[in-house]
Amino acid sequence: MAHARILLLALAVLATAAVAVASSSFADSNPIRPVTERAASTLESTVLAALGRTRHALRFARFAVRYGKSYESAAEVRRRFRIFSESLEEVRSTNRKGLPYRLGINRFSDMSWEEFQATRLGAAQTCSATLAGNHLMRDAAALPETVKRLEGGWDR
Numbered sequence: 001m002a003h004a005r006i007l008l009l010a011l012a013v014l015a016t017a018a019v020a021v022a023s024s025s026f027a028d029s030n031p032i033r034p035v036t037e038r039a040a041s042t043l044e045s046t047v048l049a050a051l052g053r054t055r056h057a058l059r060f061a062r063f064a065v066r067y068g069k070s071y072e073s074a075a076e077v078r079r080r081f082r083i084f085s086e087s088l089e090e091v092r093s094t095n096r097k098g099l100p101y102r103l104g105i106n107r108f109s110d111m112s113w114e115e116f117q118a119t120r121l122g123a124a125q126t127c128s129a130t131l132a133g134n135h136l137m138r139d140a141a142a143l144p145e146t147v148k149r150l151e152g153g154w155d156r
Contacts, residue, residue, distance in 0.1 A: 043070070050074040051081055060084050060110075067107040080110040 044061040051057035060081050063069070071077045087109040094103050108116055137143075 046071070046074075047077055047081075050077040056085060056088075057081070059088075063105060063109065069110065083112050084110045 043065055047061040047064055048057055051060065063084060064071075064080075069080070071080060088105065091103040091105060108120070111119075
């Protein structure tokens with residue numbers, strides 16, 4: 001009988017501990033999460049303050065948070081939003097064509113084509129082989145009439 005009471009008491013203690021652990025999750029005690037949420041919330045608030053609370057502005061704000069964007073001013077937010085909107089329209093119009101591939105939004109969707117070229121594609125390549133000339137024969141008389149193959153190589 002004493003063993004049953006001890007076992008019952010131990011089960012009650014374990015059940016109480018399990019309820020306490022379940023009610024306070026890691027997210028509540030994680031010091032990193034609130035900082036990240038505050039930064040995301042601040043960025044989203046900044047974007048929405050500059051653009052208003054439209055559906056497209058909210059999508060852009062989520063894009064900025066997802067890719068860790070930071071903008072210097074409200075004017076830059078508006079410029080990046082315009083570029084993002086153009087990119088989004090290009091994605092949608094291309095995807096409506098039923099092509100065998102689909103486009104999507106990525107971390108470069110708020111960059112203009114000129115900015116993307118300058119920062120991501122690098123300088124134009126010059127290949128020395130294409131600049132060496134056209135390799136046309138200029139003096140056909142200098143060629144031998146016949147050429148025959150010998151064991152050691154070519155002979156005239």
